[in-house]
Amino acid sequence: MTLALPPQTTPATAAPPSAGLRATARVVARTDADGTTRLPVLDGDGPFALRRVRAHGGPARVCVVGAMSAPLGGDRLAIEVTAEAGSALHVTAAAATVALPGRTGAPAHYDVRLTVGEGARLDWLPEPLISAAGSDLRMTTTVELAATARLVLREEQVLGRSGEPTGALRSRLTVRRAGRTLLDQETAYGPGAPGWDTSAVLGGHRAIGQLLVVGPEFADGPAPVRLLGATGDQPHRGRPSGDRPLDARGVLAPLAGPGALATAVAPDALRLRRLLDEAARGLGG
Amino acid sequence: MSRAALLLLADGRFPAGGHAHSGGAEPAVAAGHIKDAATLERFCRGRLHTAGLVAAALAAAAAAGCDPxxxxxxxxxxxxxxxxxxxxxxxxRQMMRAARATWPDPALDALAAARPRGAHQPVVLGLAARSAGLPPQDAAYAVAYETISGPATAAVRLLSLDPFDATAVLAHLAADVDRVAEQGAAAGERVAADGVDVLPAASAPLLDITAEAHAAWPVRLFAS
Structure with missing residues (x-):
């Protein structure tokens, strides 16, 4: 027989300082009577300062500004963004996020929760997440979409700052649409993730990214498959193929439901962004 | 239940069509990423802990009786x-044909009727294991092993790699196969209580990218 564990007796406020920072930032976008998107909730917290950006018509715009160095090991950070029915919200970031080691060796947690209502559109376009040497970050991105919601989501990961090995980075992206799971993917790189640095997974690349576009228009006809960047690897008989430089490459392809996903790998963040921008143009986004 | 059914299910000669597929090894050979036994082992380790883990868990869940x-x-x-x-x-679909002939079961018939163009292979394999009376962990083992035996066999043909060396690669990865089969079985057996979200979702970007590039090749030795 197994004894039940005692309930957690340390609420967040009682946690010692070494346990790290807890912060949850929140944004809610809502349309008012004339169809303009307002931001009734724009609450920064901890390392997340939220700036409203002047919008010339179109969607409401928010920029996430890093107010301190985070996430550090032991931190528990979250951002919750809701685009209510009929609204349009565009979120960017001022700079890359760098996952850093903490004092205790405990992992950091960073949870992004995005909700998009009927007829609403959310563009979630942060800057890259950089996994610094010695860091350990567990990230989740969970998206709930109504059946007629539109989403454009970019996710970029850079393994290590310039010239250093990567930290441990585990990230799960789960997208549900009208109650069904459209996409569920976990990436695990760095110490403790067996097989990550192999030719089946990254092949020496250090920047990985995805651009996901979901919308009811994809139900009419799936996006065509498109290769991005270097399309090599066709057999080159009689040509040695061992020591070619790393070429950024990717693919834009339809999901099993109404959406398309670009996946790309590159030696660095700059070449990765180029491929994802190419994919965005391919989707007219 | 006969444990010998596991040998049948994991046998490369089981007529389920796997021999026509390289599991991503053909584009990896063409790119120069697989060129000898050592590089084959690295490729296989990466595939095993990503696509292999997901497939092992799916098969275990199907073998445990979850809704296919x-x-x-x-x-x-x-x-x-x-x-x-x-x-x-x-x-x-090919696994389904072989399984229905080998271990007839109304559950296989029902899945074949619901997915006439074929269900995902690990799900069918897991259900076949169940029909054969095998436990979820055996289904996870069969799938985990197949994840690396396919590329290893293909590399022998693509590179004229010594078959002894390719088999040694599979032996080197035995502990990894154990680990993936155990993780996959543990996750698969939780699905009934906790839902499919507990299934691993490990992704391998290069396998996805090169699979689409390979599918566009005008001439290739393997179907995938």
Whole structure:
């Protein structure tokens, strides 16, 4: 027989300082009577300062500004963004996020929760997440979409700052649409993730990214498959193929439901962004 | 239950069509990423801990009696490129034919009727294991092993690699196969209580990208 564990007796406020920072930032976008998107909730917290950006018509715009160095090991950070029915919200970031080691060796947690209502559109376009040497970050991105919601989501990961090995980075992206799971993917790189640095997974690349576009228009006809960047690897008989430089490459392809996903790998963040921008143009986004 | 059914299911000669697929090894050989036994082992280790883990868990869940249609949807959500979804369904259809002839079971008939173009292969394999009376962990083992035996066999043909060396690669990875089969079985057995979200979703970007590139080759030795 197994004894039940005692309930957690340390609420967040009682946690010692070494346990790290807890912060949850929140944004809610809502349309008012004339169809303009307002931001009734724009609450920064901890390392997340939220700036409203002047919008010339179109969607409401928010920029996430890093107010301190985070996430550090032991931190528990979250951002919750809701685009209510009929609204349009565009979120960017001022700079890359760098996952850093903490004092205790405990992992950091960073949870992004995005909700998009009927007829609403959310563009979630942060800057890259950089996994610094010695860091350990567990990230989740969970998206709930109504059946007629539109989403454009970019996710970029850079393994290590310039010239250093990567930290441990585990990230799960789960997208549900009208109650069904459209996409569920976990990436695990760095110490403790067996097989990550192999030719089946990254092949020496250090920047990985995805651009996901979901919308009811994809139900009419799936996006065509498109290769991005270097399309090599066709057999080159009689040509040695061992020591070619790393070429950024990717693919834009339809999901099993109404959406398309670009996946790309590159030696660095700059070449990765180029491929994802190419994919965005391919989707007219 | 006869444990010998596991040998049958994991046998490369089981007529389920796997020999026509390289598991991503053909484009990796062409790119120079697989050129000898050492590089084959690295490729196989990466495939095993990503695509192999997901497939092992799906098979274990099917063998544990979870709804195969829910598992098939979960497999779709974990397979972002159409080339690999098509391969999984084609292999699933062939596995279904072989399984229904070998271990007839109304549960197999029902899945074949619900997915006439084929369900994802690990789901069919897991259900076949159940029909054969095998436990979830055996299904996970069969799938985990197949994840590396396919590329290793293909590399022998693609590179004229010494078959002894290719077999040694599989032996070196035995502990990794144990680990993936155990993780996959543990996750698969939790699905009934906790839902399909507990299934691993490990992704391998290069397998996805090169699968689509390979599918566009005008001439190739392997179907995938």
């Amino acid at each position: 249609l829910l598992l098939d949807d979960a497999a779709d959500a974990r397979t972002p490129v159409p080339a690999l979804r098509q391969v999984a369904r084609r292999l699933g």
